[in-house]
Amino acid sequence: MTTGVADIAAELTAPCVDVLPESTLEKVLAKADAEGRQLRVKLGVDPTTPDLHIGHAVVLQQLRRFQNAGHLAVLIIGDYTARIGDPSGRDKTRPVLTGEEIDANADTYRKQAFRIIDEDQTELRNNGEWLSKLTSSEIFKLIRRITVARILERDDFKKRFVANEPISMLELMYPIMQGYDSVVVEADIELGGTDQLYNLLLGRFLQGDYGRNYQQVVMTTPLLVGTDGTEKMSKSLGNYIAVEDSPEEMFGKTMSIPDAAMPEWFRYATALSKTEVDGWAERLTSGEVHHGEAKRALGRAIVERFHSADAATRAEAHFDQVVRDKGTPDEIPEVALGDIATNDAGLVFLPHLLTQHAGVASNGEARRLLKQGGVRLDGDVMDAATLEVKPGMLAGAVLKVGKRRFLRITP
Template identity: 55%
Template sequence: MKAEIIEQVEALKRGTVEIFSEQELAQRLSEAAGQGRPLRVKLGMDPTAPDIHLGHTVVLRKLRQFQDFGHKAVLIIGDYTARIGDPTGQNTTRPMLGGEQIEANARTYFEQAGRILDMSEDKLEIRYNSEWLAGLKLADVIRLTASMTVARMLERDTFELRYKKGDPIGVHEFLYPLMQGYDSVMIRSDVELGGTDQTFNNLVGRDLQRLDDQPPQIVITMPILVGLDGKDKMSKSKGNYIGVTDPPGQMFGKTMSIPDDLMDNYFTLLTDLPVERIAELTDPSRTHPKQAKVLLGK
C-alpha cells in the first residue's frame, strides 16, 4: 500500500473512537485513488434545533479533514427524519417538528457549518432526505422493515431501557435508523461519520447497502464532547454548551469554565495541535490550566 494512503489513514484515525473497519478504510482510499475519484463521505444532521455548538463541530472537523484530503463531503439535511426525531438517548418519544421550523433550522445550519466546511461545489454536496423518503410507497417501507428484527432494535440502549421500564416506544421510532440507513443507499456513501451515539444507525446503513449490492460504507465514530458541567453530553437543552455563534467574549468566558480534567479532550477534538503539544498543555506540572484555557479560547 502506498505511503500516502497509510499517512492518510493515520491522520484520519486521530480523535476517533472506532472505525468499521480500518482495513476497509485503507482499501477504499486505495481503490478511490486508483480510480481517480474522491470518496463520498456522509454526515447526516437533523435540523431539530437552530444552533450548532462545539459538540457538533467535532464531527464537522473530521468531515473537513476528509475534504482537505480531496474527498467529497455529502451533508444530509434530515428534513424528513427530523419529523420523527432521533430517539437516540431519549427516555421519551420526541415531539414531531413542523415543516417551517425544520426549514428555518436548516438555513442556520448551513451558515454555521460553513465556518468549518469547505462549501465549494466540488467539495460539498448538500442533500435533503425528503428527496427520496417523501416518495416511498408502503411496499418500499415494508421492504425496509423486513430487513430488521424487533429483537435487534431492542439491542439499542435507548429502546432496551425504555422497554424494561415499561415506557412507551412509538413504532415510528423504529423507522428512524432504517431511514437514516436508507440515506446511505440513496447517496451511495463510502464513509459515514457520526458520534458514538449514532453507531447503531450508521451500521444499519452498512446492512442496507449490502442488500442493495453496494459496497458497505466505512463507519467512523467520534467521541461525544462532554459539556461545561463535566458530566453530560454538550447540549443546548442542558445549558452546558458553547455555541459557534456565541459572541467572542462569551465564548472565551465559557472556555475558561471548562473543567481542568477535560482539557485534553477539548484540545484533541477541537484543535489540530500535535499530540506532544497537547500533552504539554494539559500537564499541570508544565502548564497552568488557566494558561491552557486562554490558548484554547483564542
C-alpha cells in the same frame, strides 16, 4: 499500497473512537486512489435546534479532514427524519417540531456548517428529497428487511422496552430511514458521534441487503463533554457553546469549564495540531503550567478557530475587564428607550426586554436569570418579583445580564 495512503489513513483514524470494519479504511482509500475517484463521505444532521454547537464541530472537523485529503463531503440535512426525532441516547420520546421550525433550523445549519467544511467540496442534500417520495409498498419493502430483534439491539430501545417505557413505532423507523440515506447517496464512508454507531452500522447492513457492491466504512468521533464537565454538550442541557456565539461569550464560557475537562477540549474543540495538544496535556499533567493560564490559552484557541486571532485577544481583554476586574466594557450594545416595547399599562416587561435586546434566549430563561439575581441595573440587583417597570427607570442605565452581557439604554 503506497506509504502516502497509509499515512492518510492513520491521520484520518487518529481522532476516531470506532472504525468498522477494522483495517478497511486504508484499503478503501487505496482503491479510490487507484481508480482516480473521490470517496463519498456522508454525515447526516437533523435540524432539531437553531444552532450548531462546538460539540457538533468535532465530527464536522473530521469531515473536513476527508475534504483536505481530496474527497467529497455528502452533508445530509435530515429535514424529513427530524420530523420523526432521533431517539439516540434518549430515555423518552422527543418532542416533534413543526415543519416551519425544521426548515428555519435547516437554513441556519447549512450556513454554520460551512464555517468548518469547504462548501465547494460538499454535496448538500435534504433527505426529504427521497424519503418523502417513498410509496407504501417501498416503505414495506424497506422495513421488512429489519427484524424487531435487530432494532432492540439498540441499547436505548432495549432499556426503555425493559423498563416498560413508551417507544413509538415512528421512533423505531428512525434508524431504518437514516440507514436508507446511505443506500440512496451511495456513501463509501459515514461519520457520526459514538451515540450514532448503531444507526451507522444499520446503513451499512442495508447497503448490502439492497445488493450494492460496496458497504460503507463506519467511523465515529467522541462526544464532547459540555461546560459542566459531566454531560455531553447539549443545547437542551444549557452546557454548550454555540458556533455562532460572540467571541466574548465563547471565551467566558470556556473559562467556566472544570479543569478536568481541559485535555479533552484541547484535543477536540480547537484546531491545534496533535503536537500542540499533546504538549498542553503534558504540561497540565506535570504541573508545569497553571490551570488558569492553560484555560486562557484554550479560550483563545477556541475563539480563534471560530472567529479570528484578533477577536481572541479582544475577548480575553473583555473577560479581564468584566469578570476579573468586575468593570463595564468600554463598548457595549445600546438601545434607545423609545425602541423598547411597553404593554397596555405603559410598562416595560423585563423578560421581553431581555429577549429582544439583551440576547437572552427565551422569557423562561429571562425569568430564571431575574430569580437568580443575574440581572443588574447600574450595579443593583433587580427584584425578581418585579417583572414590569416604568420606562423612566431605565433611561440612561446599563443593564448587566449574567456575567458577560451588557446593554446601555439611551434616553
